[in-house]
Amino acid sequence: MKIIPYQPDQSGLAYSVGTTLDRFIKLKQSDFPFASGELSQLLRDIALAAKIVNRETTRAGLSNIGGAFGQVNVQGEEQQKLDVIANIRFMRALSKGGEVCAIVSEEEDAVIDLQNTSGKYVVAIDPLDGSSNIDVNISIGTIFSIYRRKTPTGSPIQLEDIMQAGTEQVAAGYVLYGSSTMLVYTTGCGVNGFTYEQSLGEFFLSHPNIQAPKNGEIYSVNEGTQREWEDGILAYIDQCKDRRYSARYIGSLVADFHRNLLKGGIYLYPATKKNPSGKLRLLYEANALALIAEQAGAMATDGTQRILEIQPTTLHQRTPLLIGSSEMVIEAESMISSLAKAPLL
Numbered sequence: 068m069k070i071i072p073y074q075p076d077q078s079g080l081a082y083s084v085g086t087t088l089d090r091f092i093k094l095k096q097s098d099f100p101f102a103s104g105e106l107s108q109l110l111r112d113i114a115l116a117a118k119i120v121n122r123e124t125t126r127a128g129l130s131n132i133g134g135a136f137g138q139v140n141v142q143g144e145e146q147q148k149l150d151v152i153a154n155i156r157f158m159r160a161l162s163k164g165g166e167v168c169a170i171v172s173e174e175e176d177a178v179i180d181l182q183n184t185s186g187k188y189v190v191a192i193d194p195l196d197g198s199s200n201i202d203v204n205i206s207i208g209t210i211f212s213i214y215r216r217k218t219p220t221g222s223p224i225q226l227e228d229i230m231q232a233g234t235e236q237v238a239a240g241y242v243l244y245g246s247s248t249m250l251v252y253t254t255g256c257g258v259n260g261f262t263y264e265q266s267l268g269e270f271f272l273s274h275p276n277i278q279a280p281k282n283g284e285i286y287s288v289n290e291g292t293q294r295e296w297e298d299g300i301l302a303y304i305d306q307c308k309d310r311r312y313s314a315r316y317i318g319s320l321v322a323d324f325h326r327n328l329l330k331g332g333i334y335l336y337p338a339t340k341k342n343p344s345g346k347l348r349l350l351y352e353a354n355a356l357a358l359i360a361e362q363a364g365a366m367a368t369d370g371t372q373r374i375l376e377i378q379p380t381t382l383h384q385r386t387p388l389l390i391g392s393s394e395m396v397i398e399a400e401s402m403i404s405s406l407a408k409a410p411l412l
C-alpha cells in the first residue's frame with residue numbers, strides 16, 4: 068500500500084476558489100489584529116439575510132409577494148412588497164446579532180436606533196436595489212455599508228455615529244440576485260466575490276481578489292434623461308459613441324456596477340432637472356460601491372469630488388455618480404471640468 072501526502076492548494080493563498088464564505092471570513096479575520104470577531108459575525112448575519120431574501124426573490128412570481136406594496140417611502144418612491152420584505156429580513160438579522168447599534172435604510176424615514184448601546188457598528192443599507200425590475204425577472208440587489216460608531220459603546224448613539232464619510236467604512240458589499248446570486252464585499256483589503264450554491268445553502272468563493280480593468284468599452288447611463296445633462300456628460304457620452312462603445316443599462320445599480328467591475332466600463336447617473344443632485348443615495352448606494360470600486364482599482368466620483376470624501380449632511384442625501392474603470396472615470400471627470408456647466412433645461 069502506498070501512502071502519499073496530501074498536496075495542498077498550490078496557489079500560495081491561504082484560501083482558494085471553493086472556500087465557503089464562513090471559512091473565508093474566519094481566515095481573513097487575521098487581517099484585523101485587534102478584531103474581536105464582531106465584524107465577522109455581522110458579515111455572516113448579512114449573508115444569512117441575503118439567503119432568505121434570495122429565496123423570496125426567486126419565488127416572488129409564484130407567490131403573492133410580487134407587485135406594489137401600496138405605499139411610498141420617504142423618497143416618494145412607490146414601495147414594492149419585496150422592498151418591504153427585504154427591509155424586514157435585514158432589520159431582523161442586524162438587530163438579532165448584537166453587533167449593530169443603528170441602521171440607516173432606504174425604506175425607513177429615520178435612523179433606527181436598536182437600543183443596543185454595546186453594538187459597535189452602524190449599518191447603512193439599500194435592502195432591495197433596482198426594485199422596479201422585480202416583476203419582470205431582471206437582476207436586483209442589496210447594498211450595504213458598515214461603519215464603526217464614533218462615540219464610545221455604552222452611550223446613546225449620536226449624529227456623528229451616523230453621518231460619517233465613506234472613507235470611514237470598515238466594510239461594504241452588495242448582493243446580486245441575478246442569473247446566479249453573488250455576494251461581493253470588501254473590508255478594505257481587496258474585493259472578493261462569492262457565488263451562492265442554492266442546494267448546499269452556502270456562498271463559495273468564486274471571484275477572489277477582483278481587479279477592475281483600467282479601461283473598458285461599456286457605458287451605462289439612462290439615456291432617456293439626456294436632454295437634462297450638463298455639457299461635460301453630453302460630450303463624454305458622445306465620445307463613447309464615436310468610439311463605438313457598447314451601451315448597457317439594466318436600471319439596477321448593483322447589476323450595472325457588477326458587470327462593469329468585471330468587464331471594464333463606466334456607470335453614470337448624473338444630475339438632471341428632475342434629480343438636481345443626482346438620483347442615487349450617498350449613504351446606502353454610492354458609498355459602498357465607491358469603496359468596492361477603489362479596492363478593486365476602479366474609481367468613483369460625483370463629477371468633481373471623490374465619492375468617499377463627501378461629508379453627508381442628511382440621511383437620504385443624493386449624489387451624482389460616475390463609477391467604474393479608472394481611465395474612463397478620469398476622462399469623464401476632465402470633460403466635465405473643462406466644459407463650462409450649461410444651466411440644466
Ligand SMILES: O=P(O)(O)OC[C@H]1O[C@](O)(COP(=O)(O)O)[C@@H](O)[C@@H]1O
Nearest residue numbers: 193195196197198199289318319320
Ligand atoms: O430608472 P432610472 O432613473 O434609470 O434609475 C435607475 C436607478 O435607480 C435605482 O433603481 C434606485 O434603487 P432602488 O430600487 O433601491 O430605489 C438604481 O438601482 C438604478 O440604477
Ligand SMILES: [Mg+2]
Nearest residue numbers: 193196197352
Ligand atoms: Mg437602490
Ligand SMILES: [Mg+2]
Nearest residue numbers: 173193195196
Ligand atoms: Mg432599494
